[in-house]
């Protein structure tokens with residue numbers, strides 16, 4: 086079954102908030118599932134996943150200054166969402182890297198931001214994606230819920246392979262252990 090892996094690399098969120106976010110995301114993923122296809126599941130991941138191109142890896146880091154995508158390529162094609170997150174959109178089979186910043190928002194807004202970056206990644210669209218509205222909007226809703234347009238866009242997109250990059254996990258851990266900011 087394809088997985089959505091969320092990595093709280095700096096262990097900033099409490100278990101309750103994480104559980105609330107996962108519940109919302111799993112609701113979204115089952116709404117976007119296609120008949121006869123296994124539903125994607127969302128998890129908080131505590132060790133290093135080896136994601137396939139059908140999985141979605143979401144790096145949760147404090148801010149853009151801790152960007153994982155920039156470690157891979159800071160000059161690529163980015164969908165940028167201000168201080169909330171960004172997604173590197175890789176050309177062809179090059180990796181796409183989604184990251185969300187651990188802002189002090191509610192679990193609902195954070196889940197919406199995670200899904201928003203997953204949409205940028207899976208649809209391989211930059212800021213033009215915001216025109217889809219709903220959770221794809223430039224400012225994500227504060228309530229739980231996908232629009233019909235969000236669901237139809239992600240239903241087909243979830244089945245499309247997008248290369249993931251998990252080497253960022255080891256690079257972040259090495260940086261944390263070195264004590265450098």
Ligand SMILES: [Zn+2]
Nearest residue numbers: 164165166223
């Ligand atoms: Zn966006």
